Amino acid sequence: MTEAATLQADEKLALDLMAAIRSAAEKLVAPEAVDLVSVTMDVSARVDTPGTPGFDTRIDRRTRTILFAGGSASVGGTVVMTATAVYSIRPA
Secondary structure, three states: OOOOHHOOOHHHHHHHHHHHHHHHHHHHOOOOOEEEEEEEEEEEOOOOOOOOOEEEEEEEEEEEEEEEEEEEEEEEEEEEEEEEEEEEEEEE
């Protein structure tokens, strides 16, 4: 059995939300790279089956070496999870 097959719906949604936030961060700092320093996840509703999730991402602040970002995951129009992340910016 693969690792992905053992994930619960809310765990998969959390990973997808983090991927969406990271993608937004990478686009902003390209051609530099980002390394995750910290992440906080908050779940506001139970997710039994992820359905078709929507993701909203944002960049809160950027310094020369640090990027603060966040986002939310919605299922059926209801926000079910939010996350904030801190990335270090690594020169290309």
